Amino acid sequence: MAAVNDTTHTEPHTPWGSSPEKKPLNPLAQTMKLQLNYDELTNCMRCGFCQAACPTFLETGLEAASPRGRIALMKAVVDGVMEPDQKFREQMDLCLGCRACEPVCPADVKYGHLLEETRDSLEQHEEHRWFIKAARKVAFKEMFPKPKRMKLVGKLLRTYQKSGLQKIARGTGIMNLFPKNMRDMEKILPEASGRGIVETLGTRVAAKGNKIGTVGMFRGCLMDVMFTQTNLKTVQLLSEAGFEVLIPDTQNCCGALHAHSGEIDAAKSLARQNVRAFREAGVDYIASNAGGCGALLVEYDHLLHDEPEYADDAKWFASRVKDVSQLLLEKGRLPDFAQPANRASDGQPFTITYQDSCHLRNVMRSSNAPRNLMKRVANVKFVELQGADRCCGSAGIYNIVQTEMANQILEHKMEHVKETNAHVLITSNPGCLLQMKLGIEREHMSDKMEAVHIVDFLYDRLANEPSARKS
Numbered sequence: 001m002a003a004v005n006d007t008t009h010t011e012p013h014t015p016w017g018s019s020p021e022k023k024p025l026n027p028l029a030q031t032m033k034l035q036l037n038y039d040e041l042t043n044c045m046r047c048g049f050c051q052a053a054c055p056t057f058l059e060t061g062l063e064a065a066s067p068r069g070r071i072a073l074m075k076a077v078v079d080g081v082m083e084p085d086q087k088f089r090e091q092m093d094l095c096l097g098c099r100a101c102e103p104v105c106p107a108d109v110k111y112g113h114l115l116e117e118t119r120d121s122l123e124q125h126e127e128h129r130w131f132i133k134a135a136r137k138v139a140f141k142e143m144f145p146k147p148k149r150m151k152l153v154g155k156l157l158r159t160y161q162k163s164g165l166q167k168i169a170r171g172t173g174i175m176n177l178f179p180k181n182m183r184d185m186e187k188i189l190p191e192a193s194g195r196g197i198v199e200t201l202g203t204r205v206a207a208k209g210n211k212i213g214t215v216g217m218f219r220g221c222l223m224d225v226m227f228t229q230t231n232l233k234t235v236q237l238l239s240e241a242g243f244e245v246l247i248p249d250t251q252n253c254c255g256a257l258h259a260h261s262g263e264i265d266a267a268k269s270l271a272r273q274n275v276r277a278f279r280e281a282g283v284d285y286i287a288s289n290a291g292g293c294g295a296l297l298v299e300y301d302h303l304l305h306d307e308p309e310y311a312d313d314a315k316w317f318a319s320r321v322k323d324v325s326q327l328l329l330e331k332g333r334l335p336d337f338a339q340p341a342n343r344a345s346d347g348q349p350f351t352i353t354y355q356d357s358c359h360l361r362n363v364m365r366s367s368n369a370p371r372n373l374m375k376r377v378a379n380v381k382f383v384e385l386q387g388a389d390r391c392c393g394s395a396g397i398y399n400i401v402q403t404e405m406a407n408q409i410l411e412h413k414m415e416h417v418k419e420t421n422a423h424v425l426i427t428s429n430p431g432c433l434l435q436m437k438l439g440i441e442r443e444h445m446s447d448k449m450e451a452v453h454i455v456d457f458l459y460d461r462l463a464n465e466p467s468a469r470k471s
Contacts, residue, residue, distance in 0.1 A: 025080050031121040033078045040114055041075045043107045044068060050101035050111075055391045055409055056094055064091050067101035067111050074118055084122075092118055094405060096398055097260050098358035098391040099295075103365070112363070113302065116259050123262025140263050144221050144253045145270060147196070154225030155194030181403050188437040193228040197235065198249050200228070205235050205245040212242035212333060216283035216320075218274075220293050221253040227430050233459035234289045234324055240462065241332030245287075248277040256296040259303070260396050271300045272310055275317045285331065286317065289324045289455055291357025291429035292396060294364050297321045323360055325369040325428065325454060336463035339379040349381040352457075353422040355413075355436055356388050357429035358395070370428050370454050377461055385425075386416040394435035406435075414439040417449075425451045 025033060050067040051057050057066035064073060070091055076082035092115070099112045128136065143149050160166055169175050175183050197219050215238050223231055235245045251274050255267030274297075278286055288294035296303070298321040304314040328334060339350050354371060361367040367389070375382050393399055393409035417425060417439065425440070427433045436451040 026083065028084045028121060028125040029077050029080065031124055032074065032084070032118060035117045035121045036074060036078060036114060037110075037117070038078065040110050041071060041078065043109045044071045045107050046072075047106060049104045049106065053100040053104050053390075055096055055098065055100070055393075056405065058390075059405065059408055059412075065094060067095075067105075067109075070095060071109070071111065071114065074114060089122055089126075092122060094402060096358075096391050096393070096395040096409075098395060099362040100358060100389065100391065102362055116262075116264065119260070119262040120264040121262075126262075136261075136263075140258055140261070140266055144257060145266070147221070147224070147252065150221050150225050151194050151196060154192045154196075154228075157189070157192035157225075158194060161189075161191060179403075181399070181407070184438055184441060185434070188434060188441050190226055191229075192226055194225070196224040196228060197231045198247055200232060201235060201247070203247050203249055205239050205247075207242050207244045208240050209242055209333070211244055212331065213244070213284040214282075215243040215245050215327065216278045216281050216286045217245050217247045218251065218254070218286055218288045218293060218297060218321075219247060220288075220290055223290055223293070223430060227433075227453065230289060230430075230453045230455050234287065234455045237328065237455060237459050238287060238324070238332070240335050241328050243285075243327075243332065246281050246283055248281045250277040250280075252277075254293040254296050255303075256292050257396055259296055264303075267296070268303060268307070271296075271303050271314070272307075275300060275304070275310060275313045278317055278320075279313050283320065285327055286321045287324050287327050288321060289428075289453070291323065291360030291364065292431055294321060294323050295359030295362075298364055321364075323364055323366045323369065323428065325373050326364075326366045329369045329372055334376070337373075337377040337458055337461045338463045339377055339461060350379060350424075351381045351383055351420065351422045352377075352424045352426055353383045353385045353417070353420040354388060354426045354454075355385060355392055355417075355432055357427060357432050358391050360428050361389060370426070373454065373458060374426060377458070378463075383420045383422055385420055385422075387413065392432050392435045392439075394429075394431035396431060399435060399438075410435060410439050410442075414443050418443070418445070422449060424457065425449060426454050426457050427451065428454050 046068055048068060054066050063069040073082065073088055073091060077084045077088065095115055097112065097115055101111050143153065175186060197217070217235055217238070219231055235247070238245050252270050254274065255270035258267040258270065286297065288297055298318050301315045301318040304310045352374060354374060356367055371382070391409060392413050393406035399406035425436050427436055430453070433451055433453055440446055440449055440451055
């Protein structure tokens with residue numbers, strides 16, 4: 001990789017220029033040449049602005065671990081001056097995909113698209129070991145795209161949590177058979193549910209008061225079974241704000257985990273299904289309460305740009321996707337929010353802070369809306385978290401497949417979290433929420449601080465208890 005680091009500077013015959021020593025492209029390189037947008041590869045000016053925003057570069061100091069360096073590697077492969085070896089794959093896998101490089105890029109390089117296209121190319125030529133292949137098939141084909149199976153998983157997990165099995169597993173030391181990271185994650189999992197939002201509320205919830213518009217609620221896959229209460233409160237908040245909420249039952253997983261893991265065809269299939277579901281519902285807006293989901297939903301037009309029969313509908317869909325915070329703040333009739341008096345701590349101001357969802361900030365460009373909403377809550381003190389715009393290390397399943405780097409990033413994140421002295425750390429994405437809960441647990445701060453989703457925080461502080469609250 002040292003040679004690659006050198007080639008990112010303006011030297012003769014670098015990956016950025018032509019070379020008379022090009023070899024015939026191997027099959028992976030040929031696939032990348034077909035998949036990647038060459039204009040995007042050449043748009044990178046190598047200015048280095050992305051480096052200060054890139055978590056893996058800041059942690060390693062390696063040029064190859066920066067967006068600029070990774071683009072150089074991609075282009076070197078496509079140009080035939082570098083073999084895409086195991087080290088090349090390792091650098092593509094090490095990337096969090098947080099896309100913090102995009103807002104600071106003066107050339108507006110779509111790094112996230114290049115990364116997804118590269119990972120898709122790699123996956124087409126990867127020979128996984130049998131158990132990895134089986135796990136990917138179960139997750140990407142048999143579980144996430146199957147709502148009924150996801151609900152079954154939720155029921156099984158809820159049984160484990162409520163039947164006493166969880167206490168037995170912890171008390172007998174069975175959990176010690178698993179890696180520490182998995183043991184820690186098991187401790188902070190929310191209460192699961194086998195009943196999703198449609199089973200609880202139906203497919204339509206009327207607006208409170210005069211109707212402002214119609215919102216299609218994107219329920220997600222994990223959100224619907226692992227964060228069911230957050231989904232319910234999202235719908236009820238939207239209703240309180242004057243929106244009629246429709247929840248198309250034919251919608252499916254957004255496909256973000258598929259797209260980030262080199263399963264682009266599966267992501268496209270899910271996108272087509274979701275576009276049809278919401279197009280038929282004829283909604284004014286599409287609400288997302290998960291930054292990771294919203295970032296792909298808002299780019300369905302790009303994902304399906306090469307499918308003429310879906311291009312127009314995908315643009316229609318993408319143009320209507322909004323994060324719930326943005327939708328409430330910009331379009332809704334906001335209710336009053338107030339911090340309950342009994343939540344004050346020893347007479348001190350009740351302090352809150354906020355960790356950005358990378359994809360909400362960097363792709364949906366909606367980092368101000370959550371902050372503005374939080375500041376509308378009476379009797380609280382908002383403290384900005386230093387480095388809130390930097391990834392927490394969750395990044396979908398990154399904290400599972402790249403545990404060492406994820407833990408390193410989280411450890412540094414928690415140093416700044418402690419400095420806020422906040423009672424509540426708020427996030428806008430389920431993955432971020434679990435990662436911050438994990439950090440709080442590891443730092444033994446559970447008696448001083450809790451991590452919550454912004455929807456839960458706002459709903460529980462409605463000044464006038466809504467009639468739907470008991471649903």
